[in-house]
Amino acid sequence: MGQRGNKLEVWRLTCAFCEEKGNFSLAFHEEKKKPSSNKRLNFDVYQCRNCMGFLHVLWSAGEFASSSSHGLYSYHVLPWPLKAKPEPSEDWPDGMKRFWIQAHDSLANENWDAANLMARSALQFVVREKGAVEEKLFAQINDLATKGVLHPLMKDWAHEVRLLANESAHPEAPEPAEVTPQDVRDIVHFLDLLLVYLYNLPKQIENYRQRKNPGTSSP
Numbered sequence: 297m298g299q300r301g302n303k304l305e306v307w308r309l310t311c312a313f314c315e316e317k318g319n320f321s322l323a324f325h326e327e328k329k330k331p332s333s334n335k336r337l338n339f340d341v342y343q344c345r346n347c348m349g350f351l352h353v354l355w356s357a358g359e360f361a362s363s364s365s366h367g368l369y370s371y372h373v374l375p376w377p378l379k380a381k382p383e384p385s386e387d388w389p390d391g392m393k394r395f396w397i398q399a400h401d402s403l404a405n406e407n408w409d410a411a412n413l414m415a416r417s418a419l420q421f422v423v424r425e426k427g428a429v430e431e432k433l434f435a436q437i438n439d440l441a442t443k444g445v446l447h448p449l450m451k452d453w454a455h456e457v458r459l460l461a462n463e464s465a466h467p468e469a470p471e472p473a474e475v476t477p478q479d480v481r482d483i484v485h486f487l488d489l490l491l492v493y494l495y496n497l498p499k500q501i502e503n504y505r506q507r508k509n510p511g512t513s514s515p
């Protein structure tokens with residue numbers, strides 16, 4: 297115990313009831329050892345110090361390969377927070393993450409215009425990061441579509457983001473066009489899909505290739 301990988305990182309846990317993060321005391325611990333190896337399956341119950349609710353955590357060093365998002369060990373928590381705060385993927389460019397976080401925070405707080413603008417900022421960052429010509433966003437989107445970086449469907453969506461963001465960025469007086477919550481939710485959802493398509497998918501395919509043919513890299 298004590299080494300990273302053999303110890304649960306309690307700071308990662310979020311209380312399902314009050315959403316407090318990392319503030320727990322261990323209320324119960326039991327473990328099961330596999331007869332064939334020295335791997336242990338841990339059955340822990342943690343009590344939230346804030347609201348006194350209980351979490352059941354099942355975890356093991358390097359066990360559940362499919363969900364090993366943190367590398368050395370993985371864990372399952374019950375109950376999972378109902379309003380878990382989404383976190384940006386580690387495969388995304390660092391410079392973009394703050395716009396993405398603000399887009400999601402604004403959605404959660406029902407600040408529709410702010411979410412709308414932050415989705416556009418994330419998109420603007422991404423098209424520059426992917427090497428679009430130094431032009432207005434309209435031309436940049438078309439440029440990336442021509443280069444094959446953006447799928448035609450993604451190109452259409454990117455233009456929708458641009459148009460909807462204009463309503464929030466340059467409101468008409470005296471009656472600004474309506475930006476509905478559903479529109480903004482859709483825009484932010486599509487932003488997530490775009491990021492998966494542009495960053496996560498290529499990484500996953502590369503990882504798959506590395507696993508099949510160690511030592512080679514993609515063209």
Ligand SMILES: [Zn+2]
Binds near residue numbers: 315316345347348
């Ligand atoms: Zn709590």
